[in-house]
Structures are given as C-alpha cells and as structure tokens.
Amino acid sequence: MKKKVLSALLSVAMVATLLTGCGSSAKPAEEAAAPAETTAEAEAPAADAEAPAEEAAGGEGGLVGVAMPTKDLQRWNQDGSNMEAQLKEAGYEVDLQYASNDIQTQVSQIENMISNGCQLLVIASIDGDSLGTVLAQAKEAGIPVIAYDRLIMNSDAVTYYATFDNYMVGTKQGEYIRDALDLENADGPFNIELITGDPGDNNARFFFGGAMDILQPYIDAGKLVVKSGQTSFEECATANWATEAAQSRFDAIIASNYSDGTKLDAVLASNDSTALGVANSLAANYTGDYPILTGQDCDIANVKNMIDGKQSMSIFKDTRTLATQVVKMVDAIMKGGEAPVNDTESYDNGTGVIPSYLCEPVFADKDNYKELLIDSVYYTEADLQ
Ligand code: BGC
Numbered sequence: 571m572k573k574k575v576l577s578a579l580l581s582v583a584m585v586a587t588l589l590t591g592c593g594s595s596a597k598p599a600e601e602a603a604a605p606a607e608t609t610a611e612a613e614a615p616a617a618d619a620e621a622p623a624e625e626a627a628g629g630e631g632g633l634v635g636v637a638m639p640t641k642d643l644q645r646w647n648q649d650g651s652n653m654e655a656q657l658k659e660a661g662y663e664v665d666l667q668y669a670s671n672d673i674q675t676q677v678s679q680i681e682n683m684i685s686n687g688c689q690l691l692v693i694a695s696i697d698g699d700s701l702g703t704v705l706a707q708a709k710e711a712g713i714p715v716i717a718y719d720r721l722i723m724n725s726d727a728v729t730y731y732a733t734f735d736n737y738m739v740g741t742k743q744g745e746y747i748r749d750a751l752d753l754e755n756a757d758g759p760f761n762i763e764l765i766t767g768d769p770g771d772n773n774a775r776f777f778f779g780g781a782m783d784i785l786q787p788y789i790d791a792g793k794l795v796v797k798s799g800q801t802s803f804e805e806c807a808t809a810n811w812a813t814e815a816a817q818s819r820f821d822a823i824i825a826s827n828y829s830d831g832t833k834l835d836a837v838l839a840s841n842d843s844t845a846l847g848v849a850n851s852l853a854a855n856y857t858g859d860y861p862i863l864t865g866q867d868c869d870i871a872n873v874k875n876m877i878d879g880k881q882s883m884s885i886f887k888d889t890r891t892l893a894t895q896v897v898k899m900v901d902a903i904m905k906g907g908e909a910p911v912n913d914t915e916s917y918d919n920g921t922g923v924i925p926s927y928l929c930e931p932v933f934a935d936k937d938n939y940k941e942l943l944i945d946s947v948y949y950t951e952a953d954l955q
Contacts, residue, residue: 631661632904635683636718637693640671643811643843644869645889646694649719652893653692660897662904671810673700680704684711690900691715697770698723698919714903716896717924721772724920730909731917731926732896734887736773739931740780740840743864746883746933747836748784750862751794758793760835763823764806765816765844772919774811777840777866778803785838794836797827808844816847824855836862842872842884849880868934868943873954876936886934886942895927 634657638650646668654664665683669676673696683691684707691713695701698720705727708715714729715722722728747753751760762785767774788794789801800806800823808816816839828834834856839845845865852860865872866885875881899909911925918924934942943949 631663631901632689633663633665633687634900634904635680635686635688635691636664636666637676637679637683637691637695638666638668639676639694639696639720641668642671643867645867645887648889649694649893652889653718653896656890656893656897657900660901662900669696671696673697677701677704681707684708684713689713690903692718692896692900693722694718695720695722695771697768698772699770701725716899716903716909717919718896719773719892721917721919721924723772726921728919728921728924729903730899730911731919731924732892732899733773733917733926733928734892734931735928736776737780737916739866739885739887740777740782741784742780742885742931742933743777743838743840743866743883744781744784746864747781747838747862748788750882751836753788753793756793758788759795760793761797761828761833762789762794762836762838763796763798763820763834764801764838765808765819765848766803766806766838766840767808767811767844769804769807769809771811774807774840775803778806781838781840781864797832798823808847811841811843813843813847813850816844817851818847820848820851821855824851828856828858831858833858834861837864839864841866842869842881843867845881845884846871846875849875853880866931868939868948870949870953873934873939873943873949876934876939877954879936883933883935886932886948887929888932888946888948890948891929895929899927 636650636653638646641647650666650668654666657664665686665688667679669679676696680691680693681704691708693715701722702725705715705722705725709727715727717728717731719733721731766778785794789796837848839848842865845863848863860880862882864883865881868884868886872881872884876884902909911927913926913928914923917926932942944951
C-alpha cells in the first residue's frame with residue numbers, strides 16, 4: 571500500500587520535474603524544489619505573485635508535514651503551534667506531529683507523512699543521525715525537507731536548514747559569565763561548572779563550543795576553575811536535555827565539591843531545561859549564594875526563576891520569528907523557487923553544507939524580560955505569576 575502511494579508520488583514528482591525543467595540539477599536543494607504542486611501554480615504566475623495566501627486559502631497550497639520532537643518542553647509546543655497557525659494562514663494544510671522524544675515514533679510519523687501525500691516536510695529531529703533511511707524515501711518521492719532548529723545529519727535529503735544562530739547562543743552565554751564575573755579585571759579564581767545538552771542534537775555542540783570559545787582561555791589561565799574536572803562535551807552532556815538528568819548530575823557535583831561551603835560562582839547551562847535541573851539541585855543541596863546561571867529559551871518556569879534571582883539570564887529565541895521564516899521558505903519551495911537563506915557556510919551535515927537561514931538570538935534577563943516577552947505579547951503578565 572505504502573509502496574503504491576510512494577510510486578504514485580514518485581511519478582507525479584517526475585512529471586513535475588520534467589514539466590518544470592529542473593531535472594538536471596545535481597543539488598538536492600534545487601532538485602527537490604519542484605514538487606508536483608508547483609506545476610499548476612507556475613501556469614498562473616501573476617496571480618501567484620499577487621495573492622498567494624487568498625488563492626491558497628483552505629489548504630489548497632498543499633499538505634505540509636511538521637514533525638516536532640516532544641510536547642514535554644514548552645518551546646516545541648510553541649514552535650509547533652506557531653508553525654501550524656502560520657502555515658494555515660498562508661493557505662497550507664498541516665499535519666503536525668509530536669514524537670514524545672522517541673526516535674522510532676518520529677520515524678513512523680515521517681513515514682506516514684510521506685505515504686499520506688505531504689509535499690514538503692519540516693522536521694525538528696530528536697536524534698539528528700537517525701532519519702537517514704526515512705528521508706531517503708522522502709528524497710525518492712521528490713519531497714523537499716527543511717531541518718527545523720536542529721540539523722539532520724548525514725542525509726542528502728535535507729534541502730534547507732532554518733534555525734537560530736546556535737554558535738551565537740553559546741557565545742552570548744559565555745560572554746554573560748565573563749562580564750558578570752568581570753574576568754578581564756578580577757583576580758579570581760572563580761569556581762564554575764558546565765552542563766550542556768543531548769549528544770544526538772547537533773545544536774548542543776554549537777552551544778557548548780560557542781560558550782567554551784569565550785570561557786576556555788580563562789580556564790587555561792586558572793581564573794576559572796572547574797572543580798568537578800568535567801569539561802569535555804561528553805562529560806557535560808545531558809541525555810534528552812532532561813531536567814531530572816541535569817539535576818542528578820548536579821546533585822553529585824555538589825556533594826563531591828561544594829558541600830563543605832566551597833563557593834560555586836557560576837554555572838554554564840546550555841538551555842532552560844538543564845538550568846532548571848541545576849536550580850532544583852542548588853535549592854536542595856547548596857547553602858551559599860546562588861551562582862550565576864545561564865539558560866536558553868525563556869521557558870516560563872525559568873523566567874519566573876530569573877525574576878526570583880534563581881537564574882541570571884536566558885536566551886530568547888522567538889519561535890514566531892523562526893516559524894515566519896520557515897513559512898517563507900515553504901512558500902518559496904512550494905511555488906517552485908529557492909528558499910531565502912543567509913548562511914551557506916556554517917552547517918555541514920556530513921553530505922555537504924546545507925543552505926541555512928539563521929535567526930538572531932537575543933539575550934534576556936530580569937531587566938529586559940518585560941520588554942522582550944510581555945510587550946511583544948509572547949507571554950502575558952499572568953503567565954509569569
Ligand atoms: C534547541 C533548544 C532547546 C533544546 C532542548 C535544542 O535543539 O535549540 O532551544 O532548549 O533543543 O529541547
């Protein structure tokens with residue numbers, strides 16, 4: 571059954587490719603940029619250009635599959651609902667799925683999207699290395715793939731990548747710690763501990779790498795001391811970015827290094843779910859002043875902690891901005907064009923550089939959160955009570 575649908579899709583895609591004359595391009599980006607839908611639209615270019623949204627209203631723009639990793643983390647719920655709302659507004663039908671952080675579930679969801687006739691896939695992967703086989707099917711069926719937020723590795727089916735500048739997220743966190751401790755001028759030494767994300771998430775290495783590019787020179791100079799001795803990415807990683815895993819690793823670090831009153835000055839946490847684990851562990855086990863603690867996402871629990879002085883900063887990645895950008899990319903591809911990108915160097919997924927659009931992350935703390943989060947109607951005051 572699945573095979574039949576696949577081969578039907580394949581023939582449609584091949585016909586479309588012939589009609590639009592894109593068959594000779596070697597690059598997956600361009601090859602995949604001419605889904606079946608395009609052909610009909612290409613016949614009425616003027617109307618396309620003038621009123622795409624109205625024309626496509628009611629899902630006539632085509633079916634787009636959106637695969638999100640989990641509902642457990644606030645941000646992915648926002649990403650999913652923003653994508654769904656904005657795609658629908660642009661006239662597309664949407665198949666939105668969450669996979670409970672289970673790789674096999676995500677693979678099955680994508681298989682279903684392909685067999686149900688999705689014409690484009692937007693995927694925030696759970697494990698960037700586990701989608702090769704299912705995406706080979708997508709490629710065979712001529713379905714373009716946009717990697718959403720997290721790069722999908724080692725698959726030549728990935729057409730585009732849209733994300734926030736992940737390296738910049740890390741450098742902003744490192745710079746925050748550098749400036750808060752005044753590392754340029756103060757003598758120190760200061761004690762710091764490090765915690766990052768899931769090893770299967772390519773972003774985690776960018777976050778950690780960006781932060782360590784700022785902090786490592788101070789560690790080398792002895793101004794920053796990591797008493798646990800855990801400084802490599804692998805030692806600092808947190809499976810699935812889970813709060814509980816972060817918390818139990820921190821319980822052990824505090825028990826071995828800071829239970830005798832030794833001061834912990836700073837914690838680099840790559841995101842909010844891990845920062846929450848650190849904050850929980852500190853509340854339960856640490857008696858000194860709260861250390862500087864970084865984060866990312868501006869999740870509600872963490873913004874509340876910022877207001878209460880239990881987390882120093884977070885990185886605001888407005889999921890509405892990313893969704894808007896991805897909808898622009900979807901729209902361009904579905905109309906047979908090329909998606910807008912602003913980076914063609916940074917993200918090599920093992921099969922070559924994937925053309926990317928990087929949105930800019932913004933630094934947030936208790937002084938600017940109102941302007942960033944409430945004035946922009948990302949949250950209401952009541953959300954943060
Ligand atoms: C995202 C972060 C998020 C983390 C955990 C990363 O890929 O970029 O925003 O905190 O995953 O879900």
